[in-house]
Amino acid sequence: MTTGYADSGDGKLYYEIEGKGEVLVLIHAGFVDSGMWEEQWESFTRNYRVLRFDMRGFGKSDPVTGPVSHRHDLYHLLQGLGIKHAHLLGCSMGGETVIDFTLEHPEMVLSLTVVSGIPGSFEMTGEPPxxxxxxxxxxxxxxxxxxxxxxxxxxxxxxxxxxxxxxxxxxxxxxxxxxxxxxxxxxAIADASPLNPLSPPAAGRLDEIKVPVLIIVGSLDNPEILRAADLLENKIENAKKVIMPDCAHVPNMEKPEEFNRNVLNFLRNL
Structure with missing residues (x-):
């Protein structure tokens, strides 16, 4: 495994990379860090060159001092590591990030896996939790x-x-x-008001995504997350949806073997 820090232009990002073959990038949810992928690491690195990193303000990366653009940080990280093409897998806020990145840099994306994610400007309904x-x-x-x-x-x-x-x-x-x-x-500092949000936002542009897409959602997650998964499936031409039973927002942590099987089967059949 290679570990290091990459300069995002406004702070350092901690990353780990291991394995051989096509690059698979793992982007964590907005309440944890790259350690959420522990149960995926060994399985995925046997098949791909896997990169995971802590977004700014999380884990071992620098704290934030103001709003950030996670898709721009991802771009700087890939450029710094000389990665021109990659499969992207993001959970929750990481899922929103990989959707935005795919719309902004479609030439760099081989496939997209969105876990418990919503597209930018998705309109939630009902009372918030x-x-x-x-x-x-x-x-x-x-x-x-x-x-x-x-x-x-x-x-x-x-x-x-x-x-x-x-x-x-x-x-x-x-x-x-x-x-x-x-x-x-x-x-409060960074994610409540992101820097330079994608314009126009992703929710109205999903039909522009042409790469193969896997959508994974837990059956016990908030119903609005499941509704967003339906929207992604219906609006993206090459999308496949998997609902994992008896788990919520982080299905990869609750049912790692089933999650790993779903992702690897999707990638192998591209």
């Missing part, structure tokens, strides 16, 4: 432990489960990663 308001209130009070707990309840447990119904090891691992971003204030 109660945890969102509670998180904002906890942030105002500086109660970072509660902020972290609420994020795990929202994204790992999901809408339809109680904490005791979820693997304790998955919750613990996610919480350890999440505390770094919460301590850095990443969401």
């Amino acid at each position: 109660s945890e969102i308001l509670e998180m904002l209130q906890a942030l105002e009070k500086g109660d970072l432990d509660l902020v972290s707990d609420l994020q795990i309840r929202l994204w790992v447990d999901g809408t339809f489960r109680q904490p005791e119904q979820v693997s304790p090891s998955v919750r613990k691992h996610a919480a350890e990663m999440n505390r770094v971003a919460v301590k850095n204030g990443t969401w």
Whole structure:
């Protein structure tokens, strides 16, 4: 494995890369870091040259000082490593990032896997989860432990489960990663108001995506995430959707063997 730091132009990104063959880039969700891919690493690096990295404000990368553009950071990282073409796999905010990147740099993308992701400017319906308001209130009070707990309840447990119904090891691992971003204030500083959002936004441009696309979503995730998956499937010509049962927003952490099989079967059949 090769590890290092790449200059994004406004901070350093920590990355790891291992394996041979076509490049597969893994982009984490916006409440954890690249450690969320631990259960994918060995399986994927046997078949591909796999790159994972911590977005700014997460994990071992530099903290953020203002809004960031994750798709621009991804571009600088790939350019710095001399990677001209890659398969992209992103979860949640990482999924939104890879969709935007594909629309902006279609010549660099071999395939796209979107996990629990929504396209930019996707219009949510209904009442937001109660945890969102509670998180904002906890942030105002500086109660970072509660902020972290609420994020795990929202994204790992999901809408339809109680904490005791979820693997304790998955919750613990996610919480350890999440505390770094919460301590850095990443969401409030950078992600609540992204820098230079894609224009026009992705939600109205999905038919421009021509590469093969795999959409993975957990059956117990927020219904709006599943609705976004339907939109992606219906609007992208070469899209295939997989609903993984009995898991929520991070299906790769809850059911790694099933997740790995879905991704590798998709990539092998391109």
